Amino acid sequence: MKGDLSMSDFTEQLKVIVGEQYVLTEQEDLLTYGQDWSKLYQADPLIVVRPASTEEVAAVVKLCAQNSIAVVPSGGRTGLSGGAVATNKELVLSLERINQISHFNAVDRTVTCGAGVITEQLQNFATEQNLYYPVDFASSGSSQIGGNIATNAGGIKVLRYGLTRDWVTGLTVVTATGEIMRLNHGLIKNATGYDLRHLFIGSEGTLGIITEAIMRLTTPPKEPSVMLLAVSELANVSNILEYFQSKIDLMAFEFFSQAALDKVLEHRQLKAPFEAASEYYVLIEFETVSEATTDEALMAFEYAAENGWLDDGLISQSNQQAEELWQYREGISESISHxxxxxxxxxxxxxxxxxxxxxxxxxxxxxxxxxxxxxxxxxxxxxxxxxxxxxxxxxxxxxxxxxxxxxxxxxxxxxxxxxxxxxxxxxxxxKRDYLNFSRSESEIRLMRSIKQSLDPKNLLNPGKLI
Amino acid sequence: MKGDLSMSDFTEQLKVIVGEQYVLTEQEDLLTYGQDWSKLYQADPLIVVRPASTEEVAAVVKLCAQNSIAVVPSGGRTGLSGGAVATNKELVLSLERINQISHFNAVDRTVTCGAGVITEQLQNFATEQNLYYPVDFASSGSSQIGGNIATNAGGIKVLRYGLTRDWVTGLTVVTATGEIMRLNHGLIKNATGYDLRHLFIGSEGTLGIITEAIMRLTTPPKEPSVMLLAVSELANVSNILEYFQSKIDLMAFEFFSQAALDKVLEHRQLKAPFEAASEYYVLIEFETVSEATTDEALMAFEYAAENGWLDDGLISQSNQQAEELWQYREGISESISHxxxxxxxxxxxxxxxxxxxxxxxxxxxxxxxxxxxxxxxxxxxxxxxxxxxxxxxxxxxxxxxxxxxxxxxxxxxxxxxxxxxxxxxxxxxxKRDYLNFSRSESEIRLMRSIKQSLDPKNLLNPGKLI
CATH class of the missing domain: 3.30.70.2740 (Alpha-Beta Plaits)
Structure with missing residues (x-):
C-alpha cells in the first residue's frame, strides 16, 4: 500500500463497495483470477474484487487511485498474450458479474451488454431475436464481451463481418480516476470529434475499464456451404482468393498445410478428405443465398481447376457435411496442443x-x-x-x-x-517487447503519450502492451 | 511571424520546398483556398501552399512549427461546418496535388490514394477494376479522400456499407512536428495497441495532416431496386424499417416530408408520385440479388400495407425508374437552396x-x-x-x-x-461551441488532453472542433 490506508482498511473499504463475499483473498482465488489461458506467467495478485455494476467499478477504481494500487481488469481470461494476468500485486477487477443483456431494440438492432456477458450468450440472445452476432472464435464459450472489445477480437468470419470493433456502437468506460464515460450512445453517425470509443477498443485495459457496451446485431446468414480445396502451389492460394471473392461473398477463407491435416487425421481418427495428399488446403465458406450462388461457386471451382490452381475439391451438400469439412481446420489446435x-x-x-x-x-x-x-x-x-x-x-x-x-x-x-x-x-x-517490429518509434511515442494523459499514475493494467 | 524569420524569408523557404508556382499569395487565391462550402466565415489566410508529396507536406509543417505558423489543411473544401476555412492568418495547406491512385492490389482489394484524390475518381477507378467504392454523397464530384477521412464522411449507403472509417486500412499522417507516420499498412487484422488510425479519422485536421490512405474496395452490388412508400404516421416508419431489414438487405432507407416533396415537385416541375398526398415518404433501395429478393420486398410491402403502415407505394422496374424515384429525395437540397x-x-x-x-x-x-x-x-x-x-x-x-x-x-x-x-x-x-450537447465534460477534457499531447503548440487547424 502506497497510500495512508492499511491493507486491512483497504480490504474493508472494498467490501463496503462490492459486498463482503465479492472480495476474494484466498490463495486459490488469487491464482485463478490472476491467470489467463497463456499460462506463461506466475499469478501474484494482491486481491480479487467482483463488482456488480459500473458504479461499483468506478468506486473501486477511485479507491485504488487514492491508494496507488494498480488494477488488472479481468474478463473470461481466455487471452493468449498475458494481457489479463496479475503478476505484481495488482488488484484484479473481475467484470464477470456485470453480465446482463438489456435494452434490446429491434429497430436499431442493438443490445446493451455488460462487460461480463459471455460471447456465446450474446450469440444465443441474438438468435432468439431472429438476429445474429457474427463475431465468433474458438473461445466463444468462455470469452467475455468486455475482453473481446479490449482486445478487438477477430475470429473466423472477419472476412465477411469484420472485427469486434465493427459491432460496438456505444461504450461505457471507467477511467483511471474513476470517472464514468458513456461514449457514442448507440449512434450510427456521430461526427462530433475524436472517436474515443475506438481508442478504448483494443487498448487491453491500459486506458480505461470497459464495463458495458451497446452491440449491433445483424440479419442471420442463410445456410452455409463449405468447399475444401487441395492446392499444391502457395501462389495459387492468392489466385483462388481473388477469383472466388470476385464471384461470391465469402464468409471464411481458411488455410492449413498437409502437416496440419496429418495431425488432425491422426488425433481425431478421421479419413483423409482426398485420395492424394497436397501441400496445402483452402477451406471456403459462403452463404447459400440461392441456387445461383452455388452455381457461381461451382463455376469458380471449375475455372480454378482449369487454370491448374488446385488438385482436387469437395463441396458440402448439407449442414452436416459442412461441419465435417470444418473439422479438418478446427481440429488443428487441439491436435497439436500436447x-x-x-x-x-x-x-x-x-x-x-x-x-x-x-x-x-x-x-x-x-x-x-x-x-x-x-x-x-x-x-x-x-x-x-x-x-x-x-x-x-x-x-x-x-x-x-x-x-x-x-x-x-x-x-x-x-x-x-x-x-x-x-x-x-x-x-x-x-509481445510487449517486440512492439517495435510492428509499430514505429513515433507511433510508440504517441501511444505512450496517450497512456500518460489518460493514466498518468500508470495504474491501469501496468506493464501490458507498452 | 512569431519566429525569427521575416515573412519574405518564410515565403522563400516555402518556395524552395514546393516550387515557386505552388506558393500562392494573390488575394483571389487566398479567398478561394481559405473558404469552404459553408460560406459562413470570412477567409483571411496568410498564404496558400500546394505540396506534391507527403515529404513536402512534412517539410512545410516543420517550417511552420519552427515559426509558430498555424496550418489549415485543405481538401475539396466541400465541408458545411467551416472545418477547412482559414480566418486567422493561417497557412492553407492544399492537398489537391497529392492526387495519385497507386498500388492497386486485386487480391487484397486495396488501393493507395493521395489525400487529394476526388471521391468520384476513386469510385471510377474501382469500377474499372470491376470493384466498388461504396461511400457516396452529393459532393462526391468535388470532395477529396483526405477530407472524407478527416471528417469520417457518411452519405447515402451507410446502412449497408458503413462510413469512410470502415474503408481505411492504412493512413499516412504528418504530425504537428512534421514527422511522417504510416499507420496499419493495409492490414485487416492488427492487434498491436492503440489504433491511432481511428484517432486521426474524424479529427478534422486538428491532430495531424492526412496525406495518403490505403482504401479497401468491395464487390459491386447488383442492379438496385427502389421502392417509394407513402406513410401517414411517423411511428410506422420505424415499423417499416424493422420489418424490411429483417427481410432484405437494405442499401438505403431515406425519408422526406410532404413539404420537402412539394418543393422538389415545384422546382423540377415533376408530377407527384402518388395521387393523394401523405405526410411522409420513405425511399428504400435494395440490391436486386435475385427474383427472390424482389419477391421478398413485395411481400414485405404487402405485409406493411395489411398492417396499415403505409398509404401507397411504387417499385422501380428498371434502372431508369429507380433513378426517377431517387429524384424526389435527391432534389430536395437544391429545391430549397434559394x-x-x-x-x-x-x-x-x-x-x-x-x-x-x-x-x-x-x-x-x-x-x-x-x-x-x-x-x-x-x-x-x-x-x-x-x-x-x-x-x-x-x-x-x-x-x-x-x-x-x-x-x-x-x-x-x-x-x-x-x-x-x-x-x-x-x-x-x-458547431464547436455546442459540442457539450453531444459530448460530456469528461470526454471534452480527454479530447483536449489528446489534442494537447499531439499538438502542444495548437498549430494544426486551431479553433476548429475544440
Whole structure:
C-alpha cells in the first residue's frame, strides 16, 4: 500500500463497495483470477474484487487511485498474450458479474451488454431475436464481451463481418480516476470529434475499464456451404482468393498445410478428405443465398481447376457435411496442443501470405532443421497461426528458450512485409517487447503519450502492451 | 511571424520546398483556398501552399512549427461546418496535388490514394477494376479522400456499407512536428495497441495532416431496386424499417416530408408520385440479388400495407425508374437552396427518429410559428437533415440570428435523446461551441488532453472542433 490506508482498511473499504463475499483473498482465488489461458506467467495478485455494476467499478477504481494500487481488469481470461494476468500485486477487477443483456431494440438492432456477458450468450440472445452476432472464435464459450472489445477480437468470419470493433456502437468506460464515460450512445453517425470509443477498443485495459457496451446485431446468414480445396502451389492460394471473392461473398477463407491435416487425421481418427495428399488446403465458406450462388461457386471451382490452381475439391451438400469439412481446420489446435507448440499469431496483407510463409519456412528450415512447422489460419484476412512443434527429444525449457531466441528473427521477416506481430491475440506481456517490429518509434511515442494523459499514475493494467 | 524569420524569408523557404508556382499569395487565391462550402466565415489566410508529396507536406509543417505558423489543411473544401476555412492568418495547406491512385492490389482489394484524390475518381477507378467504392454523397464530384477521412464522411449507403472509417486500412499522417507516420499498412487484422488510425479519422485536421490512405474496395452490388412508400404516421416508419431489414438487405432507407416533396415537385416541375398526398415518404433501395429478393420486398410491402403502415407505394422496374424515384429525395437540397434554409445535420438512433422529429416540430411550431420546416435524411442511420426556410418577409440577417438563438434549444432536445449535433458534417467552427450537447465534460477534457499531447503548440487547424 502506497497510500495512508492499511491493507486491512483497504480490504474493508472494498467490501463496503462490492459486498463482503465479492472480495476474494484466498490463495486459490488469487491464482485463478490472476491467470489467463497463456499460462506463461506466475499469478501474484494482491486481491480479487467482483463488482456488480459500473458504479461499483468506478468506486473501486477511485479507491485504488487514492491508494496507488494498480488494477488488472479481468474478463473470461481466455487471452493468449498475458494481457489479463496479475503478476505484481495488482488488484484484479473481475467484470464477470456485470453480465446482463438489456435494452434490446429491434429497430436499431442493438443490445446493451455488460462487460461480463459471455460471447456465446450474446450469440444465443441474438438468435432468439431472429438476429445474429457474427463475431465468433474458438473461445466463444468462455470469452467475455468486455475482453473481446479490449482486445478487438477477430475470429473466423472477419472476412465477411469484420472485427469486434465493427459491432460496438456505444461504450461505457471507467477511467483511471474513476470517472464514468458513456461514449457514442448507440449512434450510427456521430461526427462530433475524436472517436474515443475506438481508442478504448483494443487498448487491453491500459486506458480505461470497459464495463458495458451497446452491440449491433445483424440479419442471420442463410445456410452455409463449405468447399475444401487441395492446392499444391502457395501462389495459387492468392489466385483462388481473388477469383472466388470476385464471384461470391465469402464468409471464411481458411488455410492449413498437409502437416496440419496429418495431425488432425491422426488425433481425431478421421479419413483423409482426398485420395492424394497436397501441400496445402483452402477451406471456403459462403452463404447459400440461392441456387445461383452455388452455381457461381461451382463455376469458380471449375475455372480454378482449369487454370491448374488446385488438385482436387469437395463441396458440402448439407449442414452436416459442412461441419465435417470444418473439422479438418478446427481440429488443428487441439491436435497439436500436447507437443506443446510454440504459437505465434501474426498477419500480413492477404496477397503477401505466400511469400511471407515461404520466407519463414526457409528461415526455420535452415536455422532449426529439427523443428516441425504447422501452418494454418484465416488467410482471407492475412492472418496466420504459426505453430512450431517441440521435438520429442528436446527438453521443454530448451525448446521455449530456442523459440524465444527465434522470435526477433521471425518478427524481422514480418517487419520486412509490414506485418503485424499480433493479428488478433493482442500484445499483453507476451509481445510487449517486440512492439517495435510492428509499430514505429513515433507511433510508440504517441501511444505512450496517450497512456500518460489518460493514466498518468500508470495504474491501469501496468506493464501490458507498452 | 512569431519566429525569427521575416515573412519574405518564410515565403522563400516555402518556395524552395514546393516550387515557386505552388506558393500562392494573390488575394483571389487566398479567398478561394481559405473558404469552404459553408460560406459562413470570412477567409483571411496568410498564404496558400500546394505540396506534391507527403515529404513536402512534412517539410512545410516543420517550417511552420519552427515559426509558430498555424496550418489549415485543405481538401475539396466541400465541408458545411467551416472545418477547412482559414480566418486567422493561417497557412492553407492544399492537398489537391497529392492526387495519385497507386498500388492497386486485386487480391487484397486495396488501393493507395493521395489525400487529394476526388471521391468520384476513386469510385471510377474501382469500377474499372470491376470493384466498388461504396461511400457516396452529393459532393462526391468535388470532395477529396483526405477530407472524407478527416471528417469520417457518411452519405447515402451507410446502412449497408458503413462510413469512410470502415474503408481505411492504412493512413499516412504528418504530425504537428512534421514527422511522417504510416499507420496499419493495409492490414485487416492488427492487434498491436492503440489504433491511432481511428484517432486521426474524424479529427478534422486538428491532430495531424492526412496525406495518403490505403482504401479497401468491395464487390459491386447488383442492379438496385427502389421502392417509394407513402406513410401517414411517423411511428410506422420505424415499423417499416424493422420489418424490411429483417427481410432484405437494405442499401438505403431515406425519408422526406410532404413539404420537402412539394418543393422538389415545384422546382423540377415533376408530377407527384402518388395521387393523394401523405405526410411522409420513405425511399428504400435494395440490391436486386435475385427474383427472390424482389419477391421478398413485395411481400414485405404487402405485409406493411395489411398492417396499415403505409398509404401507397411504387417499385422501380428498371434502372431508369429507380433513378426517377431517387429524384424526389435527391432534389430536395437544391429545391430549397434559394430561401436560404437554416440547415442542421443531426442524428439520433433510428428508433428515436419519430419521437425526436415530433419534439423539434412542436418546439419550432410553438416558438417560431412563422417558420416552415423541411425534414429529410438518411433515417435508416438515424440521420436527419433539419431545414428551416427563411420566411420571405424576414430579412436574412434577422433570420440567421433567430435561428442561431434557436440552436441551443434544438440541441437541448437532441441531448435529451442522446443524439449527435453533427451526424456527418463534422464540428468545424460552426458547431464547436455546442459540442457539450453531444459530448460530456469528461470526454471534452480527454479530447483536449489528446489534442494537447499531439499538438502542444495548437498549430494544426486551431479553433476548429475544440
Amino acid at each position: 507437443y506443446p507448440p510454440y504459437k505465434n499469431d501474426i498477419a500480413v496483407t492477404p496477397s503477401k501470405v505466400g511469400e511471407f510463409l515461404t520466407a519463414v519456412d526457409d528461415f526455420v528450415k535452415s536455422h532449426y532443421p529439427e523443428f516441425e512447422t504447422i501452418w494454418f489460419g484465416h488467410i482471407g484476412d492475412g492472418n496466420l497461426h504459426l505453430n512450431i512443434l517441440k521435438p520429442a527429444a528436446m527438453a521443454l525449457e530448451q525448446f521455449k528458450q530456442t523459440c524465444a531466441e527465434a522470435n526477433p528473427d521471425i518478427f524481422k521477416i514480418l517487419a520486412s512485409f509490414n506485418g503485424s506481430i499480433s493479428a488478433e491475440h493482442g500484445v499483453g506481456l507476451l | 430561401y436560404p434554409p437554416y440547415k442542421n445535420d443531426i442524428a439520433v438512433t433510428p428508433s428515436k427518429v419519430g419521437e425526436f422529429l415530433t419534439a423539434v416540430d412542436d418546439f419550432v411550431k410553438s416558438h417560431y410559428p412563422e417558420f416552415e420546416t423541411i425534414w429529410f435524411g438518411h433515417i435508416g442511420d438515424g440521420n436527419l437533415h433539419l431545414n428551416i426556410l427563411k420566411p420571405a418577409a424576414m430579412a436574412l440577417e434577422q433570420f440567421k440570428q433567430t435561428c442561431a438563438e434557436a440552436n441551443p434549444d434544438i440541441f437541448k432536445i437532441l441531448a435529451s435523446f442522446n443524439g449527435s449535433i453533427s451526424a456527418e458534417h463534422g464540428v468545424g467552427l460552426l
